[in-house]
Amino acid sequence: METRFREINAKDFPDVTIELTPGHFVARHAHVNYYINPTPLKCYQKKARKAANALASQFLALSPVDTIVCLDGAEIIATHLAALLSQKGGYTQHADNDIAIVTPENNVAGQLIFRDNTQGMIRSKNVVLLVASAITGKTIGQAVRCIHYYGGTVSAICALFSAVKEVDGLPVNAIFTRNDVPDYETYKPEVCPMCKASVKIDALVNNYGYSKL
Numbered sequence: 001m002e003t004r005f006r007e008i009n010a011k012d013f014p015d016v017t018i019e020l021t022p023g024h025f026v027a028r029h030a031h032v033n034y035y036i037n038p039t040p041l042k043c044y045q046k047k048a049r050k051a052a053n054a055l056a057s058q059f060l061a062l063s064p065v066d067t068i069v070c071l072d073g074a075e076i077i078a079t080h081l082a083a084l085l086s087q088k089g090g091y092t093q094h095a096d097n098d099i100a101i102v103t104p105e106n107n108v109a110g111q112l113i114f115r116d117n118t119q120g121m122i123r124s125k126n127v128v129l130l131v132a133s134a135i136t137g138k139t140i141g142q143a144v145r146c147i148h149y150y151g152g153t154v155s156a157i158c159a160l161f162s163a164v165k166e167v168d169g170l171p172v173n174a175i176f177t178r179n180d181v182p183d184y185e186t187y188k189p190e191v192c193p194m195c196k197a198s199v200k201i202d203a204l205v206n207n208y209g210y211s212k213l
Helices: 039-043 045-056 075-086 138-149
Strands: 006-009 017-026 031-037 067-070 100-102 126-134 153-162 170-176 203-206 209-212
Touching: 017 039, 031 203, 031 209, 039 045, 039 075, 045 075, 045 170, 067 075, 075 100, 075 126, 126 138, 138 153
Parallel strands: 017 203, 067 100, 067 126, 126 153, 153 170
Antiparallel strands: 006 017, 017 031, 203 209
């Protein structure tokens, strides 16, 4: 499958690229006809910084950011983003903030939780939620409810790629959207046309990667 990957540039941020490949993929809540691979953006320092620059441009109108909550292993991007927002002379309302970066834990019941030692980074804080990709928005919705449960305010939702425009009434600010992959489709498993046509499943996918079948 790796030989089928190709890079595309974001329409609004042409210096940022992401990998994708067509096929039949099974995600947690849906079947999709493209696998969007965020791994290089999450793992390579220079690519992560370009992604952070693209995301930072969307923060001018926000209240000061106190905490970035990361899902999907996006901590390197979050570190660059926090540095950009807190530097002097840039995004002035965030300047000099010591922005916390924290990742929730999945407990045995599949719930997102924050331990006692990190709850202070959420309670009464302005929180930005950063995810690698959003297919249906269900995982984002779970994270938003988790942040609210621990007393935080979600100021913004950011994604490298998002197939949804908003979750729980909050817009998803994404570098790559359906406009960048116009024939991208998601299907409920029970009505997936690829399954009905007996198209082989290429891989099981989530925001950490893929497992070929």
